[in-house]
Amino acid sequence: MKIIENIKDMQEYSLREKQNGHVIGFVPTMGALHEGHLSLIDIAKENSDIVIVSIFVNPIQFGEGEDFDKYPRQMKKDIELLKNRNVDVLFAPSYKEMYPEGEIKTRVFVKDVSNILCGEFREGHFEGVTTVVAKLFNIVLPNIAVFGKKDRQQLFIIQKMVKDLNFPVKIIPGQTIREKDGLAMSSRNKYLSAEAREAAVLINKGLLEIISLIKNGNKDVDKIKKYFIQYVEKNKLNKVQYIEIVNTDTFDIVKELEKEKSYYILAAVYTDNTRLIDNMEVIIE
Ligand code: AMP
Numbered sequence: 001m002k003i004i005e006n007i008k009d010m011q012e013y014s015l016r017e018k019q020n021g022h023v024i025g026f027v028p029t030m031g032a033l034h035e036g037h038l039s040l041i042d043i044a045k046e047n048s049d050i051v052i053v054s055i056f057v058n059p060i061q062f063g064e065g066e067d068f069d070k071y072p073r074q075m076k077k078d079i080e081l082l083k084n085r086n087v088d089v090l091f092a093p094s095y096k097e098m099y100p101e102g103e104i105k106t107r108v109f110v111k112d113v114s115n116i117l118c119g120e121f122r123e124g125h126f127e128g129v130t131t132v133v134a135k136l137f138n139i140v141l142p143n144i145a146v147f148g149k150k151d152r153q154q155l156f157i158i159q160k161m162v163k164d165l166n167f168p169v170k171i172i173p174g175q176t177i178r179e180k181d182g183l184a185m186s187s188r189n190k191y192l193s194a195e196a197r198e199a200a201v202l203i204n205k206g207l208l209e210i211i212s213l214i215k216n217g218n219k220d221v222d223k224i225k226k227y228f229i230q231y232v233e234k235n236k237l238n239k240v241q242y243i244e245i246v247n248t249d250t251f252d253i254v255k256e257l258e259k260e261k262s263y264y265i266l267a268a269v270y271t272d273n274t275r276l277i278d279n280m281e282v283i284i285e
C-alpha cells in the first residue's frame with residue numbers, strides 16, 4: 001500500500017491512474033477504523049480499480065468544546081487494517097498540508113439541511129464536512145466515493161453538494177454496520193465505559209421499538225418521540241439530544257406520518273458524555 005501525505009503527489013497519482021483507464025474509488029475517514037469503515041472499502045473495491053482511503057481528523061468540523069483533541073488516533077493500527085484489506089493508497093495529509101494558512105476562507109455550505117438535527121446542535125459542523133469533502137474530491141479526484149448511512153444527514157448533504165456543484169463523482173451509500181447487540185459501530189464507542197456501553201444499546205433498541213409502533217399504525221410523531229425518549233432514558237446514563245423523523249426525499253422534519261411514504265428516524269443521544277448518533281429508515285405501507 002502506498003502512503004501519500006502530499007496533495008500534489010496525490011493529484012498526480014490519481015491523474016496518472018485515470019489516464020491509464022482506471023476507475024478510482026474513494027473512502028474518506030477520520031481513522032480509528034472499524035468494520036463499518038472496512039465495509040465501505042469493500043464496496044469501493046467492487047465498484048472501482050483503485051481504492052484510496054483518506055485519514056484526516058478534520059479540525060473545522062469540530063465545534064469549540066467538542067472532542068477534536070481526544071478523538072481516537074491510531075495510525076499504525078489503521079495502516080495494518082488497510083493493508084489487510086488490500087487498499088491501494090492511504091492519503092494521510094497533515095493539518096498544515098490541508099490548511100496551510102490556518103483558517104480557510106472558502107467554504108462549501110449546503111443551505112437549510114445543514115442547520116437542522118446534528119447541524120442545530122453542532123454549529124458549523126456540516127460546513128466543515130462539506131468544505132473538507134470538496135477539498136478531498138479535488139485532491140483525490142475519485143470517480144466514485146462511498147459514504148455510510150450511519151451518518152445519514154451527512155450522506156444526504158454530500159449527495160446534495162455533489163448534485164448542486166456538479167462534482168463528477170458518483171456517491172455510493174453503505175449500510176450501517178452494527179455490533180452483535182445492535183449498537184452502530186463508531187470510532188466514538190471507544191469512549192464508553194462498560195456501564196455506558198450497556199446503556200448505549202438502548203439507542204438501537206429504542207429505534208426498533210418505535211419502528212414497531214409505527215408499523216402498528218401510530219402516526220403521531222410527538223407521541224412516537226416521547227416514547228423513544230422514555231425508553232432510552234430509562235437508563236440514567238442516557239440523555240436524548242434529539243429524535244426526529246424526516247421525509248427521505250427532502251429531509252424535512254415531519255409531524256404526521258402518511259401512508260406509502262418513507263422516512264428516516266434519526267437520533268442523537270449523550271451516553272455518559274459521549275455523543276452517539278443512529279438512524280433507521282421506515283416505509284409506511
Ligand atoms: P468517520 O471516520 O466517522 O468520519 O466515518 C467515515 C465514513 O465511515 C463515513 O462515511 C461514515 O458514515 C462511515 N461509517 C462510520 N460508522 C459506520 C458504520 N457503523 N457503518 C457503516 N459506515 C460507517
